Amino acid sequence: MESMEASASSREASSREPPCEGGQGPDPWVLLWCCERCFKAERAEQLSALQVAVKDTGGEVVCFRKARFVAAWVDSDVRPPFVLVTDWREAQPCLIALGEHSGTNRPLLMAVICDSARQLRRATAWARSADVGAVGALAVCTQDRVPEDLLQGLLARCFGGRGEDPGAL
Numbered sequence: 350m351e352s353m354e355a356s357a358s359s360r361e362a363s364s365r366e367p368p369c370e371g372g373q374g375p376d377p378w379v380l381l382w383c384c385e386r387c388f389k390a391e392r393a394e395q396l397s398a399l400q401v402a403v404k405d406t407g408g409e410v411v412c413f414r415k416a417r418f419v420a421a422w423v424d425s426d427v428r429p430p431f432v433l434v435t436d437w438r439e440a441q442p443c444l445i446a447l448g449e450h451s452g453t454n455r456p457l458l459m460a461v462i463c464d465s466a467r468q469l470r471r472a473t474a475w476a477r478s479a480d481v482g483a484v485g486a487l488a489v490c491t492q493d494r495v496p497e498d499l500l501q502g503l504l505a506r507c508f509g510g511r512g513e514d515p516g517a518l
Contacts, residue, residue, distance in 0.1 A: 378408040379431040380500075381456070383419050383439045387412040399507040406503070416442030420450065428454045432500065433484070434508070435461055437468040441475065447483035459484040460499060462508050463491045 380403045386392050400410045413419050416439050422428075423446070433456040435443050440461040447455065461476070463469040472489045481487045488499055495509040 376407065377429045378406075379429055380408055380410050381419060381422070381431055381433045382410060382412045383414070383416060383433065383435040383443055384412075385414050385436070385438065387414060395507060402503050402507055415439065416446050419443055420446035423447065423450050423454045424452065427452075431456050433459045434504065435459070437461060437463050437472050440472060444479060444481070444483060444487075448480060450483065455483060455485065457485040458499070459487050460495075460504060461487070461489045462495065462504075463489065466491065 380399070382396075382399065384392070387396060396410070396412065403410050411422065413422065416435075419433065419439075431454075433443060433447075440459075444459065447459075459481075461472050463472050469489065469491050476487050476489050479487070488496070490496060490499075492508055495505040497505050499505065
């Protein structure tokens with residue numbers, strides 16, 4: 350399954366044009382989306398909207414199902430500035446992996462998008478005590494309450510309001 354994910358990630362990354370060439374347009378950046386279901390049909394529309402929104406700002410989207418693939422991506426090369434968006438399931442492993450990284454590749458922001466109020470409570474408590482030195486900033490929210498100021502509303506447009514009940518336990 351790991352090789353299947355790696356090849357899916359490679360296809361995803363290689364199928365996009367570079368965000369900026371020859372110094373034209375905004376500085377290139379990457380939005381890493383780490384979510385087990387990012388390649389599933391149920392997320393296709395969301396991924397497509399995310400790719401368009403990020404490309405419009407000079408960036409590209411790179412998807413990974415697991416934190417270990419995020420770690421490999423971060424370790425493999427010098428990277429442009431990036432933002433990491435993940436779900437609660439992969440948040441802790443991602444932060445641990447980033448903390449173990451010895452290079453200069455660090456996300457400017459790590460956004461943890463929770464599926465429920467219960468996850469939000471747990472993630473918020475974790476964020477208060479977590480060593481966030483591996484990331485520039487850490488934001489935790491539910492899908493229906495993604496702050497408009499995160500990436501100038503891009504995350505709210507692409508991850509917010511998916512219709513799930515944040516109070517569901």
